[in-house]
Amino acid sequence: MSTNIKIAIAESSAIIRCGLETLLKRLPGFRIQISEITAADCLTEGLRIYKPDILIMNPSIPGSFNLQHLKDECGCPDMKCFALLYNVSDPFLLRPYDDQISVYDSADELKHKLERLNAEEVPPEEEENDDQQTLSSREKEIVVCVVKGMTNREIADRLYLSTHTVITHRRNIARKLQVHSASGLTVYAIVNKLIELKDLNG
C-alpha cells in the first residue's frame, strides 16, 4: 500500500523545484502531493493553508527563519523539515532540520530518506503487521463491534481491553483498509461476511 505524504518545497529556483517534484512523484510506494513555495514572503501563509507533513526547504532562501517558530506560527507542530542543499553548508545552520537532501541525491537515496523519516512516525507496535494489509482476527472483532454501533468504552469492556488499545486498533484498521467511517466499515463487514444484515441496529 502506498503512503500518502504532503510535501511543500520552498525553493526559489523553478528548475530545482520542478526537478525535485518530478523525482518525488516517481518514487514507488508513495503517493506524494506537492505544493511549491516560490518565495520567502509566502512561506508562512503557504504552510498555514497547506499544512504539509514534510517541508523541503533551501536554507538559503532569502529571509531568516527559526524553524520552531515557523512550525508554531503556521500551526504544523509535527511537520518534518529537510534542508535542500546545493553544496556544503554550515552544520550549525542545519542543526534544526530533521535531515538533508542534496541536489545530487539519487532517487533511491531520496526514497530511503523519506522512508526513514516516515518510519519514525509509526510506533513499533503498529509495524509488525504492516506487510500484510489484511486485518487480524482481533481487528475483525473490533470491526464487528464498531459496525454494531458500540462505543470505544463498550468495545473495551466486551473484549477486556483498555480503551486506549481499542483506539489504537481502530487507527490501524482505518490505515489498513483506508476506510474511516462506521458506514464504510459496515460495507466491509457485510462483504467479508463478518456480520449479517439482521445483526445491525437500525
Added chain:
Amino acid sequence: MENMKNGKYRETSKMSDLICENYPMVLVMSRFGIDLGFGEKNIGEVCRQNKIDTHTFLTVVNFLTETKTVPVAEVHKDISISSLITYLHNAHDYFLNFRLPHIRHKLTEAIVSCPKDVAFVIRRFFDEYAEEVHKHMSYEEKTVFPYVRNLLEGKKDPKYNITIFRKRHDQIEMKITELKNLILKYYPGPDSNLLNSVLFDIFATEQDLASHNRVEDYIFVPAILSLEKQ
C-alpha cells in the same frame, strides 16, 4: 509570485485551447454560465459576451490547472465576489441535483446482480454520503453566501465571520474516496462495464469535489477575509 498573477491562460488565449488541454474545465465553464459552441473566440471575448468577469474566470481556471503552487496572498485580488458565488452555487446545484443522483441511479443498476445485503449496505453508504454533501453545501448556501451578499452591500453581521466557516469546512471528498476503495477492493459480484463506468464517475467526482473545495479554501475564503478587513 508573478507567475500566479499572470497564469498560463490569458484573456487572449483561445477558449477551445483551455478546454482541450484541461477537459475538467468544461465544468468550470458551464458553472460560470458559458455554453458550448464558442467557436474560435478567445477567453476574454467569450466572457464579455456572457457578461462574466474575465478576471474571476481566469483566476479560477489558472488556479485549478496550475495545481501545485500554493496560491499567494493576492490570488483573490480584484476578483468579482458575486461572480465567484454564482460559480460556487452552480457547482453545488450540479453536484446535488445532477451528479450524485446520476451516480446513485447508475450504481443501483450496476450492483443488481450482487448479493442483496451487499447491495443494501452499499446503497445505504451512498445515501448517507449524499446526505452529508447536502448538509455541507446547504450550510454554504443558507449561511455563508447570504452573509457574504450582505457584506457586499455593506451590512456586516456582528455574529458571523468567514473564519467560522473556514474552521468547520471539511474535505467532503474523503468519504467518496472510501466508497471507491470499498468497491475496488471488496466488491463481490462479477465485473461489469456498467460498474466500471460508475467507478469512472466516482473518480471524476472525487477530483471535482476536491477542486471545488480548493477554490473555496484558497480563493473564496481569502477574498472574504480581505473584504471583512475593509
